Amino acid sequence: MKAAKKVLIAEDDLLLGIIWQESLMEYGLDVTVAQNGRLAIELLQSINYDLIITDIDLPLVCGKEVIHLLHEVNASTPVVVCSGSISCEQELKDYQIDLFLEKPLDITKKSAQLIKQFLQ
Numbered sequence: 001m002k003a004a005k006k007v008l009i010a011e012d013d014l015l016l017g018i019i020w021q022e023s024l025m026e027y028g029l030d031v032t033v034a035q036n037g038r039l040a041i042e043l044l045q046s047i048n049y050d051l052i053i054t055d056i057d058l059p060l061v062c063g064k065e066v067i068h069l070l071h072e073v074n075a076s077t078p079v080v081v082c083s084g085s086i087s088c089e090q091e092l093k094d095y096q097i098d099l100f101l102e103k104p105l106d107i108t109k110k111s112a113q114l115i116k117q118f119l120q
Contacts, residue, residue, distance in 0.1 A: 004030040006047065010040035010066055011082070016103075020053060029056035037061025041069050053080045063073075067095050 007029050008060035011017040019034040024031045032047075034040035037058035044052075044066070052070055067079055079091060084103035092100065 004028055005050040006044055006052045006079045007031045008049045009033045010058055012036060014057050037066050040066045044070055044073055049077060051078050080081060
């Protein structure tokens with residue numbers, strides 16, 4: 001049996017993190033939610049993820065630092081940023097993100113399918 005692809009979601013909004021987790025688990029993905037940037041970094045240093053979904057405004061360590069560390073650990077891992085600040089998309093041009101999703105986000109099957117394409 002093939003191992004499930006691993007997804008890390010760095011999201012401080014507990015409800016949104018749970019919705020992401022449940023939506024992606026429907027596709028057979030192994031999903032971990034980190035509610036702050038420090039925990040996300042600890043997880044990145046110990047587990048090889050296939051996809052990272054991160055907010056930018058995270059407590060303890062910001063999402064930009066999470067992305068920076070990810071690129072040092074595994075530059076080929078796709079990064080999806082989900083943020084409430086559209087100006088944030090322009091600021092992230094130098095961070096090599098693969099997809100920017102603006103909050104509030106309607107996490108439907110369509111959104112989950114869009115994320116799933118990065119794992120194929």
